Amino acid sequence: MIVVARFSFPHEAHIAKASLEAAGIESCIADEHTINTQWLYSNAIGGVRLMVAEQDLEQAENILSTDFSDVLCAEQSVTSQDHCPKCDSVKIEPFTKGKRSAFLVFILLGFPLFFYKHGYRCKECGHFCENAK
Structure with a gap:
């Protein structure tokens, strides 16, 4: 060896x-x-x-x-890209909706209330969706 x-x-x-x-x-x-x-x-x-x-x-x-x-990189380009269901743009990013208000509630009340949602936000139109298609 x-x-x-x-x-x-x-x-x-x-x-x-x-x-x-x-x-x-x-x-x-x-x-x-x-x-x-x-x-x-x-x-x-x-x-x-x-x-x-x-x-x-x-x-x-x-x-x-x-x-x-x-x-x-070649495999990623062959697969279908996620797109915004509202404007059909492929410029989407991971986004957590309600994160700021959840933080404020935690600061004011002293305990967390988890009412935020994970999803995607379109960079073009600002639309939020939980699952990009």
Whole structure:
């Protein structure tokens, strides 16, 4: 086994290991429990090591260095965008209706009354809806 990558935290190594396993490359994680026990030792011992067989090293390095963000952007553009049901604009944002009045009631009465709603607000017409379509 040979080290293909080093990580500061075990969860980062597990994400990389999952990527390699999806490509059919066997791998193992070393020093995971040491870092979990005392995470301050991470830099001192070289972090958590992700190890693969020597014959899989080049393929593993290619997989770990590949940036898949363009694929994600392409998938998002293919899916239907949410839009305002009133004006059909796609310029909507997450919004909490009634948050200010709920805060004022809490300040004045000393206990919270939760009468606010989470939803979306259109940036074009200002329409609020609980579910964008």
